[in-house]
Every structure is written in C-alpha cells, then in structure tokens.
Amino acid sequence: MRTTDHDHLPARGKAPMTDVAEADSPACTYELVRSVLDRVGDKWTVVIVCELGNGPRRFNELRRLASPITQRMLTVTLRGLERDGLVSRTVHPTVPPQVEYALTGVGRTLLTIVRDLADWTEANLDHIRTARAGYDRVQG
Amino acid sequence: MRTTDHDHLPARGKAPMTDVAEADSPACTYELVRSVLDRVGDKWTVVIVCELGNGPRRFNELRRLASPITQRMLTVTLRGLERDGLVSRTVHPTVPPQVEYALTGVGRTLLTIVRDLADWTEANLDHIRTARAGYDRVQG
C-alpha cells in the first residue's frame, strides 16, 4: 500500500524525511528545534494536546472540544501524535465502537512545554500587540 | 498602496487578523498559544532568532548563517519579527548601505523559550524517533 502518494490522508506532510539529526553539531540544533515545531506548530496539535491534558477523550468528544475542527484534521492530527508516541489510541471492541485517546508520559511533558509557551505569550502579549500596531501604523 | 493584495511580499500571512485575544477566557488560551506558534512556528524564525542570539548581524551575514534561506524568506522573516518588536532594524547611512538586525529585550526572552524547546527535543528525541519508526513499521 501507500505507493501512490495521493491526497486522502496526507500522510503527515510535516517533517517528511527530515529525520531528526544528532543533537550537538553546530547548526543542526535548528533542525532539531524545527522538528518539534513541525510537530507542535500546526493548527490543531496544541489544542488537542491541551484538551487531552485534562484526561482521556474519545473521538467525537475531542471533536466537540476542539470546536471548529473537521473530522479529517482531527484524524490527521491524532495520527501524527500517535505516530510520535505522544498520544495513545485504545479501541474498545464494543458496538458501537469506542476509541479513547490519551496523552502518554512523553506527551505529558510536551504539555508542560506548551504551557511554558502560553506563559511567555501571556507575559509578552501586550508588548507584541503594541509593537504590531505601531509598525502597522507607520508601514502600510 | 497595498490595495491589491498581490504576492510580492506576502504581508505576513501568519496570524492575519487573529488579533491576539485576552488571556483568561476558558478556551482562548489556545488562540493565545497559537499566536506565538504562528510567530515562531514558520520555517525560518527559529533559525534567525537563534543566530541573532549570538549578537547583531547584517542582512547578508544572516543569509549566510541561515544557510539555504532565500533573500525573500529572510526579508519576510525579519519583517515579521520586526513588526512584533522582537528584532530591531538599524540602518547605517553609509555607501554601500549597512543594515543591522538585533534581538530586542523581548526577543531575547523568546530566545529562552526556543532554547527550552530545544532542550525538550534533545531529551525526547530518541523516544520520538523510536515511536515513529515503530508506527511506520506497523502501518504503511
């Protein structure tokens, strides 16, 4: 399978073969950081990780919590996180089927990082907003 | 000017009118975090911020340091950072012109965040790589 590289489920275009490099060569630190940002920087990952931070959730439950996310993007995002071992996927063989997603241990440490990021944002939001407004006033 | 929304210099498509919201409503924390990730999550911002972390740099100097970046993307990235007050741009009116870019105070705190991110990545890289390989072995 997966010979034709179609569209359907985009196979996580992010970080395609940027096989994360070693950690100490001079410039590759950027590659390294980017590999996380590629993981975390897309539109929905942060939302999903934060929601799962409150406990395990099922598919449509997540769909509601992540408000205007589409089925497709939820699937794509969860697959990516699962692939990286950040969330676990547990299928309960009931009828109708139930699938439960939860943060793994590593996923939980990622949550910490995301929260640090949120803290930084809160602390510097006004400054950025002001700077942005000032810049836009001077420029077009 | 800037009535026709052409291509030329894309006017920072990121975080277009997602005017960063207040910091305490229940779900808007995501918007908040996303607003930083939009700022930091693009392909070059991290590289530029890290390089400027070593001191002020000039345009083509940065261009060399950020290896395969194009002129356009360097300009776009620097403009975005300047707009948000994270880097300063100083023109020395010499011939030929010299323009020096440097991190501002806030920009320097962003550098801290980026480094935290790098630390997390280093710490969890093996785990992610392994998980990814395992997942890919099972799936397509």
Place this chain on the structure above:
DNA sequence: CAGTATCCAGACAGATACTG
C-alpha cells in the same frame, strides 16, 4: 549591500460525501 517584484509548485486544511 539590502532589498522588491513575480511566478509557481507543493503543502495545509476546509467542505462534503461515504463506510464498517
């Protein structure tokens, strides 16, 4: 040197319809 201006391929993501 330090940029602008265009063109364009390919990735990201929304809407919609269908399925075990």
Place this chain on the structure above:
DNA sequence: CAGTATCTGTCTGGATACTG
C-alpha cells in the same frame, strides 16, 4: 461512533530577475 475518500481553495516558501 469513528473514521476514509475526494475535490478544492488558500497559503507557504523556493527560484529567479531586477533596483536604489
């Protein structure tokens, strides 16, 4: 319920050529 399959528009970013 929990997805998969397509189609499609939009945005990102690379290549290239030109300028004060």
